[in-house]
Amino acid sequence: MSKTTVSRLVKELIEEKYLIEVGEGQSKKSGGRKPVLTALNNSGRYVIGVDLGVTNTIIAVANINGEILKKIRKPTIRNHNIGGVVSYISNLVEQITEQAGIEKSLIKGIGVAIGGVIERETGIVRFSSNFSWKNVYLKKLLEEKTGLYTLIDNCTRVMALGLVWHQKGISEKNFFFINAGFGIGSSLVIDGSIYDIHSEFGHIPITYENVLCQCGKKGCLEAIASGNAIERKANQLYNTKNSWLTAKNVAERAKNNEQLAKIVYNEAGGYLGKGISIVANIFNPKKIIIGGGVSQAGDILLKPVMESFSKYTMDIIKEDIEINISPLGMDGGIYGAITMILNERIFNISIFNKDIPAF
Numbered sequence: 001m002s003k004t005t006v007s008r009l010v011k012e013l014i015e016e017k018y019l020i021e022v023g024e025g026q027s028k029k030s031g032g033r034k035p036v037l038t039a040l041n042n043s044g045r046y047v048i049g050v051d052l053g054v055t056n057t058i059i060a061v062a063n064i065n066g067e068i069l070k071k072i073r074k075p076t077i078r079n080h081n082i083g084g085v086v087s088y089i090s091n092l093v094e095q096i097t098e099q100a101g102i103e104k105s106l107i108k109g110i111g112v113a114i115g116g117v118i119e120r121e122t123g124i125v126r127f128s129s130n131f132s133w134k135n136v137y138l139k140k141l142l143e144e145k146t147g148l149y150t151l152i153d154n155c156t157r158v159m160a161l162g163l164v165w166h167q168k169g170i171s172e173k174n175f176f177f178i179n180a181g182f183g184i185g186s187s188l189v190i191d192g193s194i195y196d197i198h199s200e201f202g203h204i205p206i207t208y209e210n211v212l213c214q215c216g217k218k219g220c221l222e223a224i225a226s227g228n229a230i231e232r233k234a235n236q237l238y239n240t241k242n243s244w245l246t247a248k249n250v251a252e253r254a255k256n257n258e259q260l261a262k263i264v265y266n267e268a269g270g271y272l273g274k275g276i277s278i279v280a281n282i283f284n285p286k287k288i289i290i291g292g293g294v295s296q297a298g299d300i301l302l303k304p305v306m307e308s309f310s311k312y313t314m315d316i317i318k319e320d321i322e323i324n325i326s327p328l329g330m331d332g333g334i335y336g337a338i339t340m341i342l343n344e345r346i347f348n349i350s351i352f353n354k355d356i357p358a359f
């Protein structure tokens, strides 16, 4: 690219408010004009991220450096009728734009993270068991309602993307990410790119126990180690009748040394560790990171995971693998959603590795 072309492009980017002038640099020894120094314009363009969970929704507005300016967390609308959910998200977009004091015209787009089988290219939700949706054109519906360009993708892939780009403690380019929430999902990151083929870690057959999974099969990892499974087991053991213990309540009880609660987490963690052992034997990734709501139990979950992983994994494999709880906590989805839309609309970076063959 010639110097004149670069100057013209920089001028355009300044006019379009993507860049700002931050001063002048040193003149070259040969003389000439002092170069103009530029930086990303933090108040020029914005993006919105939405983490649409079955229980809670998080929405955030960020500048083009990916810094969150305003974040709202609200219980997700109970009625999962598609029109209602689209209006619910659209209202949240209006609310956050207003609260952040940002002109809507400066927003470049919305990134939405949602559970289920999602076709990112078309923006169609092929299947979402949580919302009971099949072949819903969510991208188009949201774009029509909000007037803003929208990208949607599976929440687990989005969370892994958040880890890759924010790198809070994750310098590793090859890792396996597990989203242990209401269900269990996973995403494989190879050389810093998300492996872009749909997979179902939560549905590997892990036990002969007669536990029925949401997918219709028996003995899946998700049916015995997910947040949903933890709640079901705990309420059964505690014999709750008029109340309902959440996975979070059970973790708190386990931390207070309550025996029944510890049994529940030891069992869930034990099966999760066994599932991780299978992954380790196949991929041998440097790191395995556990995120999602269940990971918030911390050591209550991690301890039985490590014990079981150690029990089932051969020494030569397990010595090289580190297992951690995600450093992004419950914000993994929102950071990932922001990253997804920034990459597409501002930086135009390909983040999904299509060169890796399916296997």
Ligand SMILES: [Zn+2]
Pocket: 202, 203, 213, 214, 215, 216, 217, 220, 222, 223
């Ligand atoms: Zn299943």
